[in-house]
Amino acid sequence: MRHSEKWRISVATGQVFEDEARFGRAADGEYRWFLVRGVPLRDQHGNIVKWYGTLTDIEDRKRAEQEREKLRELEADLAHTNRVSTLGEMAASLAHEIKQPIAAASPAPTAALNGWHTNRPILIGPVRQQPESISTESCGRDHRPYTFVLQEVSSTT
Numbered sequence: 001m002r003h004s005e006k007w008r009i010s011v012a013t014g015q016v017f018e019d020e021a022r023f024g025r026a027a028d029g030e031y032r033w034f035l036v037r038g039v040p041l042r043d044q045h046g047n048i049v050k051w052y053g054t055l056t057d058i059e060d061r062k063r064a065e066q067e068r069e070k071l072r073e074l075e076a077d078l079a080h081t082n083r084v085s086t087l088g089e090m091a092a093s094l095a096h097e098i099k100q101p102i103a104a105a106s107p108a109p110t111a112a113l114n115g116w117h118t119n120r121p122i123l124i125g126p127v128r129q130q131p132e133s134i135s136t137e138s139c140g141r142d143h144r145p146y147t148f149v150l151q152e153v154s155s156t157t
Helices: 003-013 059-105 108-114 126-137 147-155
Strands: 017-024 031-042 048-057
Touching (some): 003 031, 031 059
Antiparallel strands (some): 031 048
């Protein structure tokens, strides 16, 4: 409701008037916020004789409220940024936790075929074919075990 409408209602009903409005100063034309209050003076019969009013400059309070609102918005943006950053850190940590065991297990079939720390194979016969199938057939891409898992995890971080 507009300031002038509120004033008319107070005059018609005799209720105390209070509103915030911007007024221009005559000296320099600068607009400032004011708290406007009006209280009716009544005679012994309850009729309004006249109104007493005050204008209180509240420009500093209004500016502080605006700054506080800007600060709240910045805090909300910062909280969102922190959540996104934390999510990224968690994804990187998870990718690392997934990569480590896979990377450690990747050379195992080849090591078993090559005799681990010796120059002669440990596994022979039909058992020897099992590590070969693990290392060359498990992923179906470039005959490198688990490469696709590592690539998929890496692409998400």
